[in-house]
Amino acid sequence: MPRRCTVCDHPDRLAIDRSLVERRSTFREIAAARDLSESAVHRHASEHVPAQLTRADDARVAVTANLLLRLLTRLYACADAILARAETAGDDKLALGAIRESGRLLAIGLRAVEVDEIERRLSALEEES
Ligand SMILES: [Zn+2]
Missing domain, CATH: 1.10.10 (Arc Repressor Mutant, subunit A)
Structure with missing residues (x-):
């Protein structure tokens, strides 16, 4: 035993x-x-502790990523709504601000996707070796 x-x-x-x-x-x-x-x-x-910690870290990262994605999506929706209002009102200055903000949010999202892809490839490499 x-x-x-x-x-x-x-x-x-x-x-x-x-x-x-x-x-x-x-x-x-x-x-x-x-x-x-x-x-x-x-x-x-x-x-015995490291295995638990890894799981806890993974869960924490997943929760954080999920929360950030939801916040990013919400912010993007706000910027989009402001852009629609600006277009309706013919306010080009406001429209440009909303477009700039949308672009900034997209860049943040894109960086997150790139980081995720890099991490995925690194894990695949680690599994191979
Ligand atoms: Zn133990």
Whole structure:
């Protein structure tokens, strides 16, 4: 039977993981505070925490990207509505401002797509090697 991780099984595991991630305490301090061995905390930190962190990071990035996309879409819709009003009113100065703003938002969106594409290609390369 594989040996269980005493830190994974610990009732205080979430607090321990938080301490490890935030690096506010040393392995020794974390172990001493909870009657765990320092080597168990070290093993847990190197073998069990990174996988969780990666998942948390991925989720955070996805949430942030989603939020930014929604904000960008909303801002673009506003600029578009202003452009429509400017055209109706024959206000060329306002129309140019709305067009400039739309272009700026498009450039931001395009940069995000490029970054996403570069990251996708990098991950593909990492998987190959
Ligand atoms: Zn563990």
